[in-house]
Amino acid sequence: MSKPKVAFFEFTSCEGCQLTVVDSLQTNVELLDAIEIVQFREAMSEKGQDYQIAFIEGSCTRPSDEAVIKRIREQADIVVALGSCADLGGINAIRNYQDLDDVRHYVYGDKADWYETYPARPISAVVPVDAAIPGCPIDRNEFIAAVKEVLQGRMPQIPDYPLCIECKLKGNVCVYLRGKTCLGPITRAGCDAICPTYGDSCEGCRGMVSSPNFEYMRIVLEEHGLDFEEARAKMTMFLNYQMMELEQEAANDNAKA
């Protein structure tokens, strides 16, 4: 049986997830025996077009990238979103709640029109995506596990319970008890609670669980001293695209009622 052909692509991103892929090979070199990488621009010159599995890093932030993403979808049997930018819109979507014209002129001044852009979107907003490996960056063990699942014909299962569960199992002192705020209660587990373990708080980079109580999350944040704007900022470092969708849904529901 020939090895499945795999290609990596990136749109608006820091390429840190693909770098994590390279790093994951440090301890899993045998993976190269199981797959054939035909395209990985950051690491190799060859550009094979006959891949079955496509990993896409990065958000879609300009019209001209849509056709490229659609071509990848047409070619690949399986499309996997790699990391927060591809999965959620990620950090790129911070600017979605800012005035786009102002953003463009702030950075590029009177030359703003030279560079095309529009609000950042996850890959699933452009084409159907079969699976996602969340995180900023992805967790290298989760990546390896996901590749093994895909090779066995299964879709990788990402935890759908809050990070708090993992953090408790890890034996960490609750971030709130350390006098900081944390998005653990609404964020998907699966990262081994790495940020609270290293003394920081969860910033939500893996996305929200499927039924987040984000209104109550906001109340908890406000109870811990964050005003409305600060609470919103806290919740929109990685989650702004999801937040804006939820707010839109709520607005639509209100309009119906």
Add this chain to the structure above:
Amino acid sequence: MTMQKLKVDVHHVTRVEGHGNIVVDVENGELKQCELQIVETPRFFEAMLRGRHYMDSSHITSRICGICAVGHATTSLRATEKALGVTPSEQTVLLRKLNFHGEILDSHILHVYMLVAPDFLGVGSVIPLAQSAPDVVLRALRMKKLSGDICATLSGRHTHPIAMTVGGFTHYPTNDQLYQLRERLDAVRADVEATVALIQTLRVPDFERDTEYIALHKEDEYCFIDGEIASTDGGTWPVERYREVTNETMVPHSSAKHTANQRQSYMVGALARFNVNHDKLHPKAQAAATALGLKAKCTNSYMNSVAQVVEIAHCIEESIEILDTLLERGVEPEEPAPATRLSGEGVGSCEVPRGILFHNYVIEEGVVVGANCVIPTGQNLANIEADMRSLVPSILDQPQEDITKALEMLVRAYDPCISCSAHMLDVEFV
């Protein structure tokens, strides 16, 4: 016969970070067009920082780049600390320096072994080398893993660091972990020697073009964090006056801005640091430079990869020295140094793997209201194009395939980090 007509269009240069195209157009033996087009999407980080709490800045800006995340975080923290009057402890300075060395090593090893070496060994990537030269690949992976583990021990992970915060750290390594790193660094010295021996066998293309080299400089060390801006053309500037050096302008074919100081262009990165600060290198790194035929002032841009190897030797030795100091004094968990005010402006500057980086923030009542980042690759773009314009006429007698390869290798030698640089502009703070 010299080629009268030549069109090179390398769409999306490979084995570099980010998206760039090389476009060369020769008509009747005359160079009409010679550009490194930056087609990366604009990133807008400076705009996205506005309205955010100052504690968020380093976490957001580390996401500019997966390869130099620690460099962006460190530079960001220095900008915030200067703006808010924060003085980090001696221990924090030592831990940050060690973390920074971990990233310089990680990035240089990635570039030298995985992105550049395939050119010299006639393969398209490092993957076939796993079959033909497994010891070389295993060595690269071993060295890279150690570098990443330095960052993971100090800040949770290399991409993107967690425990680095304004005024210090939120997590501390145990002395036992530091001791283990010390042992592994000692063992990896043999790999550094093997790396120097390998690079000695590679023939670096002959190419000379004098330019201005710019790097951070300190009197008492080979500078990576803080210091003042220095030029091989003479002159020093405090980092707060970076705009007088960078003089950014925009060009239509690039979403990253171009820069120029005392000439049409300048170069930053490992070769520039070597040219400015070579006498501050560790003796073992100076010996590596001699063995590799690297002498200041070196004006062959292809030698940037060789200068990276010299810096690998330096950072391994200096990391061991820092670890000895840390182990001797013992690492004590401490609260981050506090902000002494909530409003102010600050400029942070570091020598990240690809060269000098600036972050400049204005903070009002704890909220970022203005931000400007000037990235190394942006500063190198005009110099890369000047190199291309100088190189192309001298190699027009070669087959197009060879010309294309020479140009790709030239761009790659700069180790460009394009997704970093695609969002630069001189911003006037209101």
